[in-house]
Amino acid sequence: MASEIAQYIGPVVLLGPPGAGKGTQAKRLVERYGVPQISTGDLLRDNVKRETPLGVEAKCVMTRGELVSDQLVCEMVAGRLRETDCDRGFVLDGFPRTAAQAGWLDAFLENEFFDNACQKLPPIVVRLDLDYNQLVLRITGRRSCPTCGRIYNVHFQPPCTDAICDLDGSPLVTRSDDREEVMKERLNTYDAQTRPVADYYGRQGRVVLVNADQPMGVVAAQIAGMIDARSLLQGTQASPRHF
Numbered sequence: 425m426a427s428e429i430a431q432y433i434g435p436v437v438l439l440g441p442p443g444a445g446k447g448t449q450a451k452r453l454v455e456r457y458g459v460p461q462i463s464t465g466d467l468l469r470d471n472v473k474r475e476t477p478l479g480v481e482a483k484c485v486m487t488r489g490e491l492v493s494d495q496l497v498c499e500m501v502a503g504r505l506r507e508t509d510c511d512r513g514f515v516l517d518g519f520p521r522t523a524a525q526a527g528w529l530d531a532f533l534e535n536e537f538f539d540n541a542c543q544k545l546p547p548i549v550v551r552l553d554l555d556y557n558q559l560v561l562r563i564t565g566r567r568s569c570p571t572c573g574r575i576y577n578v579h580f581q582p583p584c585t586d587a588i589c590d591l592d593g594s595p596l597v598t599r600s601d602d603r604e605e606v607m608k609e610r611l612n613t614y615d616a617q618t619r620p621v622a623d624y625y626g627r628q629g630r631v632v633l634v635n636a637d638q639p640m641g642v643v644a645a646q647i648a649g650m651i652d653a654r655s656l657l658q659g660t661q662a663s664p665r666h667f
């Protein structure tokens with residue numbers, strides 16, 4: 425299996441508002457290319473659950489729908505990117521989320537990551553776009569499995585048995601920040617602090633917009649198309665599994 429997925433894809437950044445489908449698409453890329461998903465939201469929630477010092481500090485901020493400080497998040501991401509499973513590339517989901525985080529990431533890749541990894545490829549930056557009403561439906565309908573992490577949606581992708589994970593039978597849960605009042609604050613935070621990240625990459629001609637209001641497989645195929653096209657250009661293509 426490893427030889428089938430030995431493609432070097434480099435860094436992939438998924439931008440987009442809460443509910444746009446970053447986590448859903450990241451999981452598909454993981455399946456296709458065998459590189460890790462690095463979701464800062466998942467890493468923070470894991471810290472909250474384990475009541476680490478970072479988790480204790482992050483908990484109140486996340487409950488209000490605001491952003492955890494750049495310094496804490498960048499330190500957490502640096503630790504994760506230093507792990508060897510990132511060497512062929514990785515999918516960043518929910519990071520960078522401020523212009524400062526984007527600048528930090530560029531510097532980290534240049535000074536540390538590209539020294540160790542085999543090739544220097546700037547991130548492929550994808551912004552998933554979706555209108556407000558659809559975002560609300562996706563966020564309020566989201567359910568996830570606390571055991572395997574699979575994401576469902578009561579409107580668009582329900583489990584076979586109501587509120588039970590198809591894969592492992594665990595009862596599905598609703599994220600505490602998917603409540604309506606917190607969701608609105610998260611969307612405001614996105615507008616104020618994360619839109620400038622797309623501008624940051626846009627000024628460098630590095631951001632590609634993808635219409636997220638399409639079936640999941642169509643969105644996934646468009647993102648994979650960009651990754652494969654670049655791999656072809658760089659001569660790093662292998663034989664990824666199909667969606």
Ligand code: AP5
Pocket residue numbers: 440441442443444445446447448449464465466468485486487489490491492493494497517518519520521522525562563565566567575576577578580581601610636637638639640643
């Ligand atoms: P985080 O966990 O990153 O949440 P988010 O960005 O708000 O994004 P979501 O996870 O809500 O949405 P998504 O785009 O992944 O959508 P999904 O694929 O699940 O962050 C949570 C909090 O942590 C933040 O508020 C902040 O406090 C903190 N934080 C995280 N990163 C940080 C950072 N870098 N700096 C500072 N603080 C940070 O899909 C949503 C639903 O839609 C699902 O039900 C899915 O099934 C459905 N769906 C997906 N695609 C489709 C489709 N094509 N058609 C129909 N339904 C679809």
